[in-house]
Amino acid sequence: MPELPEVETVRRQLAGTLIGRTIERITLRRTDVIRGAGPRRFRETLRGQTVEALDRRGKALIVRLSDGVALLVHLGMTGRFCLAPPGVPLAEHTHMIAYLADGGRLVFRDPRRFGHLELTCADALDETETLRNVGIDALAPEFTAARLSEALAGRTAPIKAALLDQRRFAGVGNIYACEALFRAHIDPTALCGELDAQQVKALHRALRAVLRASIAAEGTTIADYVNGNGVPGGFQRRLRVYGREGEACPSRGCTGTIARIVQSNRSTFYCPLCQRA
DNA sequence: CGGACAACCTGGTTGC
DNA sequence: TGCAACCAGGTTGTCC
Numbered sequence: 001m002p003e004l005p006e007v008e009t010v011r012r013q014l015a016g017t018l019i020g021r022t023i024e025r026i027t028l029r030r031t032d033v034i035r036g037a038g039p040r041r042f043r044e045t046l047r048g049q050t051v052e053a054l055d056r057r058g059k060a061l062i063v064r065l066s067d068g069v070a071l072l073v074h075l076g077m078t079g080r081f082c083l084a085p086p087g088v089p090l091a092e093h094t095h096m097i098a099y100l101a102d103g104g105r106l107v108f109r110d111p112r113r114f115g116h117l118e119l120t121c122a123d124a125l126d127e128t129e130t131l132r133n134v135g136i137d138a139l140a141p142e143f144t145a146a147r148l149s150e151a152l153a154g155r156t157a158p159i160k161a162a163l164l165d166q167r168r169f170a171g172v173g174n175i176y177a178c179e180a181l182f183r184a185h186i187d188p189t190a191l192c193g194e195l196d197a198q199q200v201k202a203l204h205r206a207l208r209a210v211l212r213a214s215i216a217a218e219g220t221t222i223a224d225y226v227n228g229n230g231v232p233g234g235f236q237r238r239l240r241v242y243g244r245e246g247e248a249c250p251s252r253g254c255t256g257t258i259a260r261i262v263q264s265n266r267s268t269f270y271c272p273l274c275q276r277a
Numbered sequence: 278c279g280g281a282c283a284a285c286c287t288g289g290t291t292g293c
Numbered sequence: 294t295g296c297a298a299c300c301a302g303g304t305t306g307t308c309c
Contacts, residue, residue: 002302006302077304111288112285133305155279157280173302173303265281
């Protein structure tokens with residue numbers, strides 16, 4: 001489900017509704033989604049904490065609490081972190097419930113359980129399991145075309161695989177990697193070293209543009225992603241290649257057909273005609 | 278070291 | 294209808 005735009009959408013919505021509210025108690029229905037502390041310490045540390053801010057780095061959500069405590073949320077493929085509607089039974093696969101002092105319920109739900117919650121100190125974020133291998137955010141002002149160029153330098157992997165690597169810059173997943181490569185007219189199978197400076201610049205611009213456009217549309221919903229208010233995103237209608245195998249290439253004047261190939265076990269969608277190394 | 282690949286999970290869809 | 298195979302927004306460990 002969640003790449004940078006989807007996590008950013010959740011962050012913005014929760015920032016609007018959660019800041020200043022206090023956790024009264026925590027219920028864990030499964031403990032294997034918890035990191036950084038055992039279940040008992042997890043519950044006891046969060047009890048009585050007030051939400052002060054919500055931040056994000058790449059695909060990770062950072063909930064900053066009173067007392068210098070932080071809760072890191074990674075949604076994996078199917079995770080949701082949102083307020084449960086009042087008066088309705090909690091959905092299946094709800095692993096953690098934070099009962100708020102005002103009666104609200106903040107829940108973590110994740111059928112596939114690739115996501116997790118990690119408890120940490122706000123000043124130790126870089127050492128956490130969730131963030132220790134995560135580079136700068138792909139929408140941070142410091143992530144310039146020059147930084148992208150550095151990130152790709154010396155690599156021999158195909159560019160598509162390099163975009164999914166969160167270590168040098170973070171937030172790009174399978175959908176937006178495909179979409180950015182299409183917008184920049186770059187062949188996803190091209191090796192990093194084969195791109196010239198102009199292509200790297202075009203790719204940087206395409207990455208930032210597609211991430212921003214998706215945030216403006218409140219993210220992409222393929223199957224079951226919903227934002228903090230339970231509403232699906234709108235960007236799936238504006239995807240140009242992802243999930244569009246067999247359709248005509250949407251580039252003006254291009255007569256190609258969108259193809260699907262597999263790269264490092266993930267689907268890549270692209271136009272073999274207008275995306276060139 | 279980097280890169281390819283399997284593994285981790287559940288659920289929905291497809292095809293026989 | 295039933296069931297197996299395949300697919301899915303991510304990350305990590307293992308092997309080369």
